[in-house]
Amino acid sequence: MNPATRQGTKIADPPLAKHSITLKVNGDTKRLEVMPWTTLLDLLREQLNLTGTKKGCDHGQCGACTVLINGRRINSCLTLAIVKDGAEVTTIEGLADGTALHPVQQAFVDHDAFQCGYCTPGQICSAVGLIGERRAKSADDIRELMSGNICRCGTYAQIVAAIEQAMHGGKEGATQ
């Protein structure tokens, strides 16, 4: 918007310039130049080439963009990168230990917890956050606390089974 057309503007605006921020992404400290309106999602995908995190609805309704910030799951599409200056970000690319899958990743493979796979990185990051929260005690709790992640293929039953497995130590069939 042209600043001259705005009501009530009495002071000079700060320039529409790039800002320097630092993020620790999957363990690597990155110094980055971002415009104020760059979302964390767009930064990850466009500037850092971490395209595992998906853009679904881009409005915080589908959960495909879920990543962990300082260990907590959030919607990266509704997060301005600049606001998270100094934070630690974990994406789907940062979960595995070398070639050894994260227990939640392994559980999703074990249970066929995806079909097209588009929502899967968000589902897995969300599940990692869920397990860290230690609030889910039952399958019903998992369903409620995973409701921010939509799966259009409808693999919810397998997703719940995979999360139950990962929650109970990662052993296949542990809760069955």
Added chain:
Amino acid sequence: MNAFSYTRAPNVATAVREIAQDGGAKFIAGGTNLIDLMKENVERPARLIDINRLPMGQIQATPDGGLRLGALVTNTDVAYHEQVERRYPLLSKAILAGASAQLRNMATVGGNLMQRTRCYYFYDIATPCNKREPGSGCSAIAGFNRIHAILGTSEQCIAVHPSDMCVALAALEAIVRATGPNGERAIPFAEFHRLPGDTPHIDTNLKPDEIITAVDLPANGFAQHHEYLKVRDRTSYAFALFSVAAALEMDGQTIKEARLALGGVAHKPWRDPQAEALLRGKDATPNNIRPVADALLRDAKGFGHNDFKIELAKRAIVRAVTRAAAAEGQP
């Protein structure tokens, strides 16, 4: 999203001074509603003032035995706080009935109060909306209005306030603490949000140059007898078609005090202390509660698609008060 500039407020005084000087600026905290509205071009701030580093992220006891929730505490941290879970379980339950785990990890106390309606015409800049564009008309009154208000509406606007947390805060009679150029003031929760009247573009009585610093919970959290009942189109992650926060004090089977706050029905969490008072001294039976529900909804008016909300509300109130009195599911 339009281009905007960005500054980070180092302290509350600077934040207030900067917002007072720049009518095109907005505060950003969790951003869950504001960024969404900016992507839809409903909100077009020329500048965002980041308040996330301000010292408003604590939950502390107040001298009168209550609890102060800092404006920047996330919804998750309020809902799962040991004191809130134990002393204000109604608030925990309401918060956890809203949004998703991801959004609750981002959204803040202050932002929850300031969030805007989810009326689909407000969100669609191709349609008239008096809240978004004063004087352009209301598309909902003669349009699709299934989610819209039945109480306190005006000819200008029938939008509802979308919050669950605020419905519980209304029942608990929380106090909003705000700081402006002339210092701090305390706003009773019932006076924080507005009815639309002729100025539906103004959601709250917070002044444009004020910032919410905290929300204070009074000492009485109604922990023994409470219920938050939310009715929606799916069982999770949906806004309320109707919700009710019921907070009771009981003497055996008899109701000593009752507070009922309604969500999904008005431009603000709806309270009617006169109707609530009808419950005092009564046994909590459906036959005693139903006339109070009728009184709460006596001025309700549907707009076609949302007519069902009136009977839905009455039945949900009866169920919520019955459950709260029986202390079903209380910790």
